[in-house]
Amino acid sequence: MKRLIIAAVVLMVILPCLFAGGSQDGGEETKTYKFIYGCGDAVGSLNEKTNAKMVELLREKSNGQIEIDWYPGGQLGSHMEQIQSTMGGTQALFGAVGDWLSNWDKDFNLLSWGFTFRDRDHAQKFLQSDLYKKMTTKLEEEQNVKILGTVATDPRILFSKTPVKTLGDIENKKMRVPEIEAYLRLWEALGTRPTRVAWAEVYMGLKQGVVDACEGPVVAAYSNKFHEAAPYVTLTRHINSTFFIMMNGDAWKSLTPELQAVVQECADEALEYCGSESQKWVNEALDKMKAEGATLIEVDNIAEWQNKVQGATAAMEEKGMFSAGLVEQIQAIK
Numbered sequence: 001m002k003r004l005i006i007a008a009v010v011l012m013v014i015l016p017c018l019f020a021g022g023s024q025d026g027g028e029e030t031k032t033y034k035f036i037y038g039c040g041d042a043v044g045s046l047n048e049k050t051n052a053k054m055v056e057l058l059r060e061k062s063n064g065q066i067e068i069d070w071y072p073g074g075q076l077g078s079h080m081e082q083i084q085s086t087m088g089g090t091q092a093l094f095g096a097v098g099d100w101l102s103n104w105d106k107d108f109n110l111l112s113w114g115f116t117f118r119d120r121d122h123a124q125k126f127l128q129s130d131l132y133k134k135m136t137t138k139l140e141e142e143q144n145v146k147i148l149g150t151v152a153t154d155p156r157i158l159f160s161k162t163p164v165k166t167l168g169d170i171e172n173k174k175m176r177v178p179e180i181e182a183y184l185r186l187w188e189a190l191g192t193r194p195t196r197v198a199w200a201e202v203y204m205g206l207k208q209g210v211v212d213a214c215e216g217p218v219v220a221a222y223s224n225k226f227h228e229a230a231p232y233v234t235l236t237r238h239i240n241s242t243f244f245i246m247m248n249g250d251a252w253k254s255l256t257p258e259l260q261a262v263v264q265e266c267a268d269e270a271l272e273y274c275g276s277e278s279q280k281w282v283n284e285a286l287d288k289m290k291a292e293g294a295t296l297i298e299v300d301n302i303a304e305w306q307n308k309v310q311g312a313t314a315a316m317e318e319k320g321m322f323s324a325g326l327v328e329q330i331q332a333i334k
Contacts, residue, residue: 035092098242189312
């Protein structure tokens with residue numbers, strides 16, 4: 001079904017379709033741009049709502065010059081497929097968690113490497129830095145996209161079946177990790193036994209003892225009820241999630257400078273909404289977990305965890321997972 005949808009719409013968006021609109025004073029015609037915008041996240045999630053906000057703003061602020069065909073909930077394929085479609089031009093716009101970009105540039109692996117950022121503010125400063133701008137510019141040039149912006153959202157935390165307050169408490173535990181090498185290496189460095197389990201199977205994996213613990217972004221983990229299967233919730237904040245919005249490069253270049261400014265303004269506003277709402281959603285999710293019987297735990301000595309990960313950073317650099325010295329440059333940002 002997804003392929004049929006893609007096939008049906010591809011002719012509309014390989015390059016933006018320009019339609020003659022009503023004449024302006026002086027006889028000039030107004031060009032209308034028609035774009036396809038897709039989202040791979042669940043309808044009702046903050047990521048989906050952020051993309052929907054972008055759609056709403058584009059329709060409103062472009063005064064009808066930009067028309068959007070909106071496909072939420074993975075209708076156009078998986079995250080990987082839609083990023084590839086945006087790079088290739090069969091859809092014009094897409095937004096998702098920043099980790100996905102590591103599939104095209106190794107330095108984006110740092111977005112999923114633990115304890116790279118001190119906190120959300122540090123992550124946001126990095127995303128606004130010349131260092132991050134250099135990374136996105138390289139990606140834009142190599143993959144024919146325009147990164148309209150990236151924002152820091154909710155932290156990733158730990159869920160376990162027994163209390164975890166110190167690093168020793170998680171040693172040798174079966175730890176669920178996704179099919180992303182940076183996650184596997186992170187939890188290996190922290191002394192666990194990483195076990196790859198699909199996100200949709202984590203709850204049952206915890207229930208059935210396939211894994212002893214898992215980690216995830218606060219809001220998504222609450223939605224999946226991980227705290228019911230693993231009621232000890234340790235606020236490690238080991239990774240700070242990010243969210244980006246991208247546009248196909250040819251679609252971006254086809255716009256007038258005035259409309260480029262409009263699109264950028266819409267992206268800035270949508271990402272600001274995402275960052276602001278994520279803080280509310282995180283606080284609400286943690287309150288609900290506690291009310292539903294979960295035990296929230298603060299780490300006794302987070303520096304111990306950070307030092308363990310720093311010891312594995314050099315090995316990650318040697319493996320080519322990210323550029324040598326990049327972690328140090330990020331951590332030097334104040």
